[in-house]
Amino acid sequence: MNEKKSISSRDVAREAGVSQATVSYILNDVKNVRIKPETRAAVLEAVKKLNYHPDEIARGMKLKKPMSIGVVTDRNVTNFYFMKTLEGIRDGTQKNDYSITLLFNKPEEIAEADYIRYYNSNRLGGIIFAFASLSDEMVEYLTTNGIPFVKVDPVQSSTDMCQVCTDHLSHIPAVIKHFLSRGMKRIGYVGPSPLNEEHGRFEAFKEAMADSGLAVDEGLIATSPFNDEEMTVVIKKLLSSDKRPDALLAGSPRFGLISLRCALSMKLKVPEQLKIVTLGSSNFFGIVYPSMSAVELPLYDMGFRSAEMLSERMKGNEMPRSIVLPSELVIRDSS
Amino acid sequence: MNEKKSISSRDVAREAGVSQATVSYILNDVKNVRIKPETRAAVLEAVKKLNYHPDEIARGMKLKKPMSIGVVTDRNVTNFYFMKTLEGIRDGTQKNDYSITLLFNKPEEIAEADYIRYYNSNRLGGIIFAFASLSDEMVEYLTTNGIPFVKVDPVQSSTDMCQVCTDHLSHIPAVIKHFLSRGMKRIGYVGPSPLNEEHGRFEAFKEAMADSGLAVDEGLIATSPFNDEEMTVVIKKLLSSDKRPDALLAGSPRFGLISLRCALSMKLKVPEQLKIVTLGSSNFFGIVYPSMSAVELPLYDMGFRSAEMLSERMKGNEMPRSIVLPSELVIRDSS
DNA sequence: GTGAAAGCGCTAACAC
DNA sequence: GTGTTAGCGCTTTCAC
Numbered sequence: 001m002n003e004k005k006s007i008s009s010r011d012v013a014r015e016a017g018v019s020q021a022t023v024s025y026i027l028n029d030v031k032n033v034r035i036k037p038e039t040r041a042a043v044l045e046a047v048k049k050l051n052y053h054p055d056e057i058a059r060g061m062k063l064k065k066p067m068s069i070g071v072v073t074d075r076n077v078t079n080f081y082f083m084k085t086l087e088g089i090r091d092g093t094q095k096n097d098y099s100i101t102l103l104f105n106k107p108e109e110i111a112e113a114d115y116i117r118y119y120n121s122n123r124l125g126g127i128i129f130a131f132a133s134l135s136d137e138m139v140e141y142l143t144t145n146g147i148p149f150v151k152v153d154p155v156q157s158s159t160d161m162c163q164v165c166t167d168h169l170s171h172i173p174a175v176i177k178h179f180l181s182r183g184m185k186r187i188g189y190v191g192p193s194p195l196n197e198e199h200g201r202f203e204a205f206k207e208a209m210a211d212s213g214l215a216v217d218e219g220l221i222a223t224s225p226f227n228d229e230e231m232t233v234v235i236k237k238l239l240s241s242d243k244r245p246d247a248l249l250a251g252s253p254r255f256g257l258i259s260l261r262c263a264l265s266m267k268l269k270v271p272e273q274l275k276i277v278t279l280g281s282s283n284f285f286g287i288v289y290p291s292m293s294a295v296e297l298p299l300y301d302m303g304f305r306s307a308e309m310l311s312e313r314m315k316g317n318e319m320p321r322s323i324v325l326p327s328e329l330v331i332r333d334s335s
Numbered sequence: 336m337n338e339k340k341s342i343s344s345r346d347v348a349r350e351a352g353v354s355q356a357t358v359s360y361i362l363n364d365v366k367n368v369r370i371k372p373e374t375r376a377a378v379l380e381a382v383k384k385l386n387y388h389p390d391e392i393a394r395g396m397k398l399k400k401p402m403s404i405g406v407v408t409d410r411n412v413t414n415f416y417f418m419k420t421l422e423g424i425r426d427g428t429q430k431n432d433y434s435i436t437l438l439f440n441k442p443e444e445i446a447e448a449d450y451i452r453y454y455n456s457n458r459l460g461g462i463i464f465a466f467a468s469l470s471d472e473m474v475e476y477l478t479t480n481g482i483p484f485v486k487v488d489p490v491q492s493s494t495d496m497c498q499v500c501t502d503h504l505s506h507i508p509a510v511i512k513h514f515l516s517r518g519m520k521r522i523g524y525v526g527p528s529p530l531n532e533e534h535g536r537f538e539a540f541k542e543a544m545a546d547s548g549l550a551v552d553e554g555l556i557a558t559s560p561f562n563d564e565e566m567t568v569v570i571k572k573l574l575s576s577d578k579r580p581d582a583l584l585a586g587s588p589r590f591g592l593i594s595l596r597c598a599l600s601m602k603l604k605v606p607e608q609l610k611i612v613t614l615g616s617s618n619f620f621g622i623v624y625p626s627m628s629a630v631e632l633p634l635y636d637m638g639f640r641s642a643e644m645l646s647e648r649m650k651g652n653e654m655p656r657s658i659v660l661p662s663e664l665v666i667r668d669s670s
Numbered sequence: 671g672t673g674a675a676a677g678c679g680c681t682a683a684c685a686c
Numbered sequence: 687g688t689g690t691t692a693g694c695g696c697t698t699t700c701a702c
Contacts, residue, residue: 053456053457063697288592394681
């Protein structure tokens, strides 16, 4: 029934009364080889008639060129980031005809991660780390072993490597100014802890505050691990203080949304009594109430550019080490 | 620099002073072949010393067994569904050591879709359609060509094919009862149109209403294409009617969230003046305010089971045509 | 212009 | 127990 009876180029050759080589020449449009039109026509017809499709595995073997690139991400990655970026990656690899192999980071495994195994066994030509944690040891390993990879993440990593990131932190001063222009006095920050997972968001906030001549009041800051319950607790605590903030920069979409939720549940009016701006995008920001202001990331482009960058590296071309993409402050109803 | 100087099993054989076949036997743990322990040790050592990794492409070629399965989805699936399901798929394919090739449905292409090309060229052993539109013609094509595939979607398709779906529609009566028990009188429905993209949600609603002895009031129904603006317009219209619903079943997460937003923006109190329950999951349901009641889908399991099912089909084993997974009504603050 | 033949790295039937 | 050998389906050099 399911007899996937494989048609090979040999079959096509036989059918068309030519040699296997000729079939290959024609199908690959090999230059420096001129084929007589009628031969070509005959072969093409045989291809159609037999419904022949070249076996990419065999082809890949001969060519010694992996057909796929790996995209690795963490299991808990926020969906919206990833899918949009993936679309970009897809389009960015299209012309090189790489397929996308999806991989999840498994923290347990060190240097025997799936993607290393796959790379070593020729299944992957390179790797994109999309919103994935990537240890310095791993970067070291990848680099010394000459494995082409690029990291794509909103925030620029200080570790030296090929990366695509955004300038979204540079919009924080504009956020502060926005708050100030609306007459806000007590500007706070909520975001993830610990600091090593934090990627400079809080630092950038402090700097922006200083640049605006504002001191950072520890009482207006709340950090928490990335976990709904803990986040809720610390944010509620922050908002119930008698010297609570009247404006909040949220370090991530989840922090932003939970801040909003906490405020509303405490009967604080947003944006009247509390303004919120979030770092990062979500496709829900436009449809929560009130809609969420945010520094939005160029997710699609991040994917596209990282794919391009990886393709170049895979060809051995040197590339700029990092690309910084513009993000955008979108003011909605929450601020 | 980047001289990926390939180590082959031949190199290992030479290094260990054995034949290539022996290396293969050892590495593949071939049964019916007993290897002397010291030979095995020598080979293993050579493997380690040379840092040898079998070339999976060559292996795949010999074995004529694709190494990957394709997961295709629509480009606009930016929702929570997909990633969770992917995780399940990942884990469900793990033991068969298939990798996951991600593909996007491109509506333009008919039978020359990427996944068909990939399948034909032996890059894919089978296909999972996850929350992807799948035309009857395509099902027909896949079936007649013996291409193993399974569809995974919350709703069971009436077209005959292998599918993994959920019983979430069967929770609608419980939703109605929940509304009634809270004293609600005017139960409405908002959801996607047109009806052919609708997958029986509205139908199920009508039936459930009838079963509870309730008539469906056309004035309590709103449908709209899947587009924030249009959805907002029709829902606002619905809610501003003087005979507006006091309870709403939303046909999708987006409809649910937009309903919530519309209600709040119109100063309707949720859940006091309007109760909402949504069909489908989102990782934001718990952190919007008020948190959203929903019939939650077993997303991870849906992925896992579909992967298992596909694996079986790829082995040629007959499987039940469809698996219905249990979903769960989760009452939160919006109802 | 086209064909014969070698060989990519692997597996497996068969020989010893 | 282990080696020899014959391909898998393709590309490509070299001959004609």
